[in-house]
């Protein structure tokens with residue numbers, strides 16, 4: 001972090017960078033970039049995106065959009081065609097009905113949608129509850145929107161689910177919103193309907209808004225995804241964020257959406273129109289094709305991830321890095337406590353000694369300490385090789401660490 | 404069974420132990436499924452897919468349209484069998500349309516392929532005629548793009 005200097009001190013220059021930006025920590029993931037850049041032969045389980053290329057039918061639709069001259073801005077909300085298709089999609093999958101004219105907004109990924117939602121909902125000093133560990137953007141976006149972050153710890157004992165009791169214990173009169181994302185990045189945890197009902201009950205009693213990042217909704221391997229907005233009474237207080245990046249292997253297209261009551265979408269749109277105008281036109285054409293003809297491809301990729309998931313989780317447990325069963329997304333989040341190392345030390349030494357990149361759990365919050373995030377969106381061949389290397393590394397550490 | 408076959412179809416070298424880990428079955432169960440599938444001929448073989456051109460060996464491929472007179476009782480099956488018994492015939496299909504059998508033939512030279520057609524295929528009693536299409540360029544076979552796709556680079560670490 002930049003050192004704070006009082007005005008006038010040290011040559012009279014005030015800090016160049018704003019207090020608000022200085023307040024947000026640098027991403028714990030970034031420092032691995034520099035290390036990695038100088039190394040050859042690294043197998044990376046540190047990614048956060050599919051290894052599949054976008055299905056051809058989707059790429060082809062975008063090419064068609066370009067050749068047929070769809071090169072102008074779209075409506076600030078996104079193309080009506082896409083919003084109508086999206087409304088149908090959400091209705092069909094989760095039984096939630098959103099008005100495509102007033103309750104849906106197409107954004108530059110869930111990333112932008114999250115930022116818009118928090119900016120639209122928070123006043124300075126409002127407290128925002130976040131599961132800990134959680135996706136790296138939730139905290140910084142909340143801070144940038146003037147919010148105060150209140151982490152809600154979770155642990156391997158409860159498969160990293162967000163427990164209503166833990167949430168309740170942190171609600172104050174200033175609590176405005178809960179931001180959560182299940183299936184979870186980094187843990188792979190899912191919340192079933194019962195788990196969510198308990199959260200919904202709190203939201204109702206304490207008049208909380210819930211920002212539910214369901215970008216991994218299609219990557220669930222056991223049971224069905226439960227959509228928070230579909231719970232009784234929740235649609236009116238939920239901002240549902242969803243996307244195309246993970247399910248359709250479309251991370252580079254930068255397109256996603258928010259679904260929420262008209263008043264909230266209107267507020268989000270106000271920010272969106274001044275900041276980005278609209279999501280990329282070609283990417284919206286691609287997203288439309290994804291909704292129209294992507295299902296089979298999603299299912300094929302999901303099946304492939306599932307094989308890799310089972311393989312990786314079994315292998316991690318065999319190595320002695322105990323790993324709960326992650327039922328969604330594409331991450332395993334094993335405990336590394338038996339090695340006696342911190343997550344960061346583990347990740348750094350593993351990279352230097354065995355050339356395998358993983359992300360330290362601490363990058364996602366203090367409750368992530370003692371864990372590492374291993375992404376299985378990588379070929380089985382690579383997973384196999386990576387796990388052999390991790391095994392060697394762990395055996396060496398074990399030999400020196402008294403159990 | 405299908406879950407096991409799907410994995411083998413992608414990579415025939417996957418071991419029963421690995422398949423077991425991927426599917427949640429026991430290795431013993433996987434071995435049994437494979438044995439049964441082989442027996443039922445649901446599993447036909449475990450071949451490497453070779454691009455001989457890249458391996459420095461010339462090959463000539465042709466698609467042959469064959470028009471035949473179906474025979475009493477056996478229809479097209481008897482003539483199809485007479486053709487598919489030749490190792491030169493790599494695939495034989497009965498098709499709808501203006502001809503009946505679609506045969507792919509491979510040889511070392513054009514002469515070799517045309518000799519096969521003119522001396523072995525065309526003279527069969529029930530064959531009324533053949534049309535030979537020599538392949539000029541092979542782009543994709545059995546789901547594999549021959550020139551290979553450039554693997555796009557992912558950032559090694561991302562949130």
Ligand SMILES: Cc1ncc(COP(=O)(O)O)c(C=O)c1O
Nearest residue numbers: 109110111135185243245256562
């Ligand atoms: C939980 C979660 N939310 C949001 C995002 C960002 O998604 P998008 O590509 O739609 O901006 C990611 C990507 O890693 C994620 O894991």
